Amino acid sequence: MRFLHTADWHIGKKLHGFDLAEDQQAAYEQIQAIALAEKVDAMIIAGDLYDRGIPNEKSVNQLDNMLIDLNLKQHLPVLAISGNHDSATRLRTGSPWFKATDYYLNTKLSQAFTPVEFDDTQVFLLPYFEPFEARRYFDDDSIKSAADAMQQIVAAMAAKFDPAKKHVLVAHFFAAGSEHVDSETQVMVGGLNAIPVTDLAPFDYVALGHLHGKDALHAERVRYSGSPLKFSVSEANQQKGVWIVDTDPFAVTFKPLTPIHDVRVLKGAFADLTAPEFYKEQAQDDYLAIRLTDKRVIPNVMQALRDVYPRIIELERTDGPVVSDTPTETVDPHLDPMELLDQFFEKQTETAMTEQQQKWAQAALTAANKED
């Protein structure tokens, strides 16, 4: 079989306050076009479809439409798992119905041991899991780490192997020996949670998600696809894309994606960066980490730079302190704490506080003020 391997879409992610929805949509459209052009038998999405457990409505709508397009409109089989950024429970709504059109979305460890069968290949979909889930599933208290769990998981999968077929694992974890970058730092990496690549040897290919760089691991048959977009300045030098994988005979090809706004580091003196003869040659709309080489004080430096480069995500002095690493969120200092909390709550949850929640918050604020 031939499949497209992608992961870490992180729908809903913001980059230093900038909404990435358009960028993600453009990346999606390229991925879809590659899948169709390459006539793949399936698209594999190895976890972190959403950026967070409770995505906002816009993000829900966006991901829903992508999957409707892939599976119901293009009739492309989709093989997906939940990642650590997804809420497995929220993501799985509807999934029992999806199988009828060859959309397999696994969110529970117990689902991982029934492979999706293709003519020449079995695909095992292992969602992100915590060691306690494996402890419970195998009823084995000796499982202390993800690596311990993985040994039993691989053995249980191998017991289901059809020797006439190739075997693919789709998973979302940190493989020992991988390199990682800033945008993944929320994640516990290394140590007990790392899975030794050698333990994955029974598989002909392991399609991983979790780390955002396609080169995080150096193993021919165990690969991260990386994210479709750069989600951090530390990824500025990565080439983003997807893998096209043939299982028999084995072959793997990288297909690059072109962002509508790149993430780049721009280094120079303020006067040079703001000179028309320089910036007119630049993709001014890119997400830019600016490194100023000046030592002098520059009044209103951020505003002056933003007039030229609207998507500045970092501003640093190469020879001095950080000026600002993120666009300022504006807070109206004239609001009372309750109103601030109200706004904050609404911003985060997209719903207004109920009367009971307001009472509770008011009680909390009153208690807090007493301590002052």
Add this chain to the structure above:
Amino acid sequence: MRFLHTADWHIGKKLHGFDLAEDQQAAYEQIQAIALAEKVDAMIIAGDLYDRGIPNEKSVNQLDNMLIDLNLKQHLPVLAISGNHDSATRLRTGSPWFKATDYYLNTKLSQAFTPVEFDDTQVFLLPYFEPFEARRYFDDDSIKSAADAMQQIVAAMAAKFDPAKKHVLVAHFFAAGSEHVDSETQVMVGGLNAIPVTDLAPFDYVALGHLHGKDALHAERVRYSGSPLKFSVSEANQQKGVWIVDTDPFAVTFKPLTPIHDVRVLKGAFADLTAPEFYKEQAQDDYLAIRLTDKRVIPNVMQALRDVYPRIIELERTDGPVVSDTPTETVDPHLDPMELLDQFFEKQTETAMTEQQQKWAQAALTAANKED
């Protein structure tokens, strides 16, 4: 055709702080059993499946399992709409796949004009909508109210009528002339948002959700099913249940539901209510609104009553002030405001604040404190 008409499940609802999940599960099981015993052709759920737009994971899991049971295990067609308590966007995830097994879940006004066809009946599923959505859909600025919108909606549906069949509307709104009670007060009722029952005359039956009492409206062919459970003390005297409706020839039968914990008002003197010879005759586990007839001070009255009746939802003096109408939420006054906010955020959203959110909250609290 024969169908079961229910609505307003409000999965995730709490009753004065008490989790109703078990009660809702028991009600669901009775509804399912009635549907099977009555051999209905479909179950109609007329909106407010969830209690809020962002239900917690436990609630998501609970409703998912109910619908999997009904539609995939029992092979029962399900016809549902979103209500004002549901997030239409969140609820519709997966819905394009559901149709394959005769589970129709409409969440957009535009879907309301394609009826679900049964041998002898057309069922139109109209989700909860706001007047602005109708204004946009019909491209008609003269639509100011839900009633204005409804006239055009009914006309557009009537244009799709198959004269050889009966016509059923499923909707979620306030029908003019209905009575309403406390647990629906978040909802705007009456006035411009009320739909005159006379405008619904083209339909052979209108299966409504929104109001929680089956007797809210006095019309033979326009009915609320009411909620499966009592969600407020003001509903204490209602009989909860579902309608079994035959469209041709028309017939309607009420099937009562029996709660595992009833909602009741219990009135009497403290000494009487706490006397074993009285309370041993009581269903002590019911949700109770206690009305004390005493005038004297009773030390630790709430705790003393709770020792006998663990699910007290209101405590009032018939002859004096309210003592307490809800169990107290405990707030640790030794936490600093940031920790309080942290706890509050986690309690409400089920996720910890990200680093960026914490920064933002800290800035907001600092700004707020400056104003003190």
